[in-house]
Amino acid sequence: DIVMTQSPLSLPVTPGEPASISCRSSQSLLHSNGNNYLDWYLQKPGQSPQLLIYLGSNRASGVPDRFSGSGSGTDFTLEISRVEAEDVGLYYCMQNKQTPLTFGGGTEVEIK
Amino acid sequence: QVQLVESGGGVVQPGRSLRLSCAASGFIFNGYGFHWVRQAPGKGLEWVALIWSDGTVTYYADSVKGRFTISRDNSKNTLYLQMSSLRAEDTAVYYCARGYSGYAFTIDSWGQGTLVTVSS
Numbered sequence: 001d002i003v004m005t006q007s008p009l010s011l012p013v014t015p016g017e018p019a020s021i022s023c024r025s026s027q028s029l030l031h032s033n034g035n036n037y038l039d040w041y042l043q044k045p046g047q048s049p050q051l052l053i054y055l056g057s058n059r060a061s062g063v064p065d066r067f068s069g070s071g072s073g074t075d076f077t078l079e080i081s082r083v084e085a086e087d088v089g090l091y092y093c094m095q096n097k098q099t100p101l102t103f104g105g106g107t108e109v110e111i112k
Numbered sequence: 113q114v115q116l117v118e119s120g121g122g123v124v125q126p127g128r129s130l131r132l133s134c135a136a137s138g139f140i141f142n143g144y145g146f147h148w149v150r151q152a153p154g155k156g157l158e159w160v161a162l163i164w165s166d167g168t169v170t171y172y173a174d175s176v177k178g179r180f181t182i183s184r185d186n187s188k189n190t191l192y193l194q195m196s197s198l199r200a201e202d203t204a205v206y207y208c209a210r211g212y213s214g215y216a217f218t219i220d221s222w223g224q225g226t227l228v229t230v231s232s
Contacts, residue, residue, distance in 0.1 A: 001174075037217070039218050039219070041157075041219075043157075048207060048222040048223065048224055048225060049149075049157065049207075049219075049222050050222065051212075051218065051219060051220050051221075054212065054215070054218045054220075055215070055218070060220065090156075092156065092157055094157075094159075094219075096215070096217035096218055099162070099171040099217075100159060100171070100172075100173045100174065101147075101159040101162070101217060102159065103156055103157045103158065103159065104156075105156050106156045106157075
């Protein structure tokens with residue numbers, strides 16, 4: 001199975017400041033077709049998860065452009081250009097290159 | 113408006129069975145693959161199973177393989193998860209989730225979840 005490792009576990013942020021979350025996979029998520037099979041999800045407090053980024057760098061419908069995904073192979077990053085109060089919650093990366101699909105342990109973003 | 117509504121959760125004794133359902137609306141059900149994803153209390157997300165849009169292909173996490181069965185009834189716009197030989201470690205909120213139309217392994221919509229508690 002592909003192991004996903006996120007860092008940091010917790011990320012205190014100041015509104016208006018940038019934030020960055022790292023996700024590493026135990027195997028390359030880069031396919032020969034050029035796609036990186038890595039998604040990012042946000043679970044706001046008391047809510048179900050929601051898709052933010054798919055295939056490494058594609059924003060899902062309705063996701064603000066302050067969210068961006070980058071990286072390739074085994075190293076990926078989710079960046080928030082200017083954090084807003086509504087961005088608090090648990091962020092998860094998930095590899096979907098092969099089954100079983102596996103999630104990172106999560107990064108909790110909180111407002112300072 | 114995509115709607116996924118899970119039901120069937122509850123308290124069940126170890127070793128017993130339970131079937132979860134997920135009623136879908138607001139889109140063409142038989143055009144999408146579906147997942148079950150679970151979250152133990154205070155823990156992270158764990159993928160459980162995936163079924164193809166036509167129901168012909170399924171995938172499972174090793175932790176549930178042989179005990180859980182994912183299925184669907186496209187005439188009823190409903191997804192199921194039959195769980196048997198339940199264990200304490202299966203205690204979790206179970207989410208029904210839709211696969212993205214462009215790549216079914218990406219999850220683009222989630223239900224609100226249903227809690228399954230396995231306890232004597």
